[in-house]
Amino acid sequence: MYEKSFDSEGSDSEMSNKLNSIERFSQWCRSSFFSYFPSFTMSTGVLSRLSTLTLSLQQLGQLPHLSNWLPRLPSPQATVRASEVPSLFREPYIMTGTSRLTLTVASLPLFLYVLSSLTYLSFSVAAHLLQSHSELTHYSLFFLDYVGVAVYQYGCSLGHYFYCSEPEWRRSLVGALFLPGAAMLAWLSCTSCCYAKFRYRRPYPLRRKIYQIIPTSLAYLLDISPVAHRLVTKSWDDPVLVCHALQVAFFMLAALFFSCPVPERFFPGRCDIIGHGHQIFHIFLAMCTMCQLQAMFQDFAEHQESVVEVHGKHFIYLAAGSFFLLVLGSVLTAVLMRGAVQRLLRKND
Numbered sequence: 001m002y003e004k005s006f007d008s009e010g011s012d013s014e015m016s017n018k019l020n021s022i023e024r025f026s027q028w029c030r031s032s033f034f035s036y037f038p039s040f041t042m043s044t045g046v047l048s049r050l051s052t053l054t055l056s057l058q059q060l061g062q063l064p065h066l067s068n069w070l071p072r073l074p075s076p077q078a079t080v081r082a083s084e085v086p087s088l089f090r091e092p093y094i095m096t097g098t099s100r101l102t103l104t105v106a107s108l109p110l111f112l113y114v115l116s117s118l119t120y121l122s123f124s125v126a127a128h129l130l131q132s133h134s135e136l137t138h139y140s141l142f143f144l145d146y147v148g149v150a151v152y153q154y155g156c157s158l159g160h161y162f163y164c165s166e167p168e169w170r171r172s173l174v175g176a177l178f179l180p181g182a183a184m185l186a187w188l189s190c191t192s193c194c195y196a197k198f199r200y201r202r203p204y205p206l207r208r209k210i211y212q213i214i215p216t217s218l219a220y221l222l223d224i225s226p227v228a229h230r231l232v233t234k235s236w237d238d239p240v241l242v243c244h245a246l247q248v249a250f251f252m253l254a255a256l257f258f259s260c261p262v263p264e265r266f267f268p269g270r271c272d273i274i275g276h277g278h279q280i281f282h283i284f285l286a287m288c289t290m291c292q293l294q295a296m297f298q299d300f301a302e303h304q305e306s307v308v309e310v311h312g313k314h315f316i317y318l319a320a321g322s323f324f325l326l327v328l329g330s331v332l333t334a335v336l337m338r339g340a341v342q343r344l345l346r347k348n349d
C-alpha cells in the first residue's frame, strides 16, 4: 500500500521535499524552544527525547499526504542574531534565535488579539484558583472572568476581520456590521453572564444557562463568520484553513462540555479532582486558542504588507480604540454588578 502511494505521489525529490519540511518543523521546534527558554538546562533524558521526536517526525513524513496537512510554521529565519538587537533584549551566551517584534499599525489587531488571549486565560485562572476565598471574592472573580470572555471575543473578532477575512465577505452586510456587532455582542455576553451569576442561586435553573449560552453563541456565530465563509468557499489545500477548521472543531467540543455536566453526571464523585466536564471544556478551549493563534500568525504573515492599504490606517486605529472602549464598558459593568452583590451580602448579614 505504501509503495503504491509512493509511486502515485511521484518523484524522489517530492519525497525529499516532504522530509525537508518535517526537518524544518523539528528545527523550528528546537529553535523556538531555545529562544523562549534560553536558560533551560537540558538533561540527557530530555535531549534524547527531543531526538526521538525528530526521528518520529521524519518517519511520519514518510507517510504519503501527511506533510500536506502539517501547518507551515515560521522558519528559524524569522529570528535574528543577538548582535542585531539592543543589548537589553540579549541573553547571556545566546547568539542567535532572538525574536524582533515591532508594533506597527498592521500588527496592532494581532497585538490586541494576543493581549485578549492572555487576559482571558489569566482571569480564568484567577477565578478558578481564588473563587472560594469569600462570597464577595467568588462573585468579583467570576465577573472578572466574564470580562475576560468579552475581551477575548472582541480580540478574536479584530484578528479575524483584519487578517482572515475575504474581500467579498467584507463587502457583505455581515462584513459591514461585523465590528460594531461583535463589540455589542461581546459586551452583552459579559453583562448577561454577570446578571445570571448574580440573579440565580443553586440549584441553578435552566434559565441561567440560557442567559449564558444565547448571547455567547450569537457572539461566536458572528465572530467566526469570516473564517466560516473562507472554509466554505476556499479549497482546503491551504494548510492555514486546516488550522482554522481545527479551531472551530475544538470550540464545538469545548461548547459541548461547557453546556453539559458530563462525565461527572454519570460518575458522581469520581471526577471531583480530575476529569470534570469544566476541566475538559478548558482543555478544548485552550486547544482552540492554540490553533487560532497559529492560523492567525500565518494569515498575518501573508497579509501584513497589504493590511494598512486594504483597511486604512484610521480604520485600524478606530477598531483598536473600540477594543479599549469595550474593555472599559465590560469592567464598568462588572464593577456595578460587584456593588450590587456587596449590597445584597450586607443586607443578608
Ligand SMILES: [Zn+2]
Pocket: 124, 128, 278, 282
Ligand atoms: Zn472556567
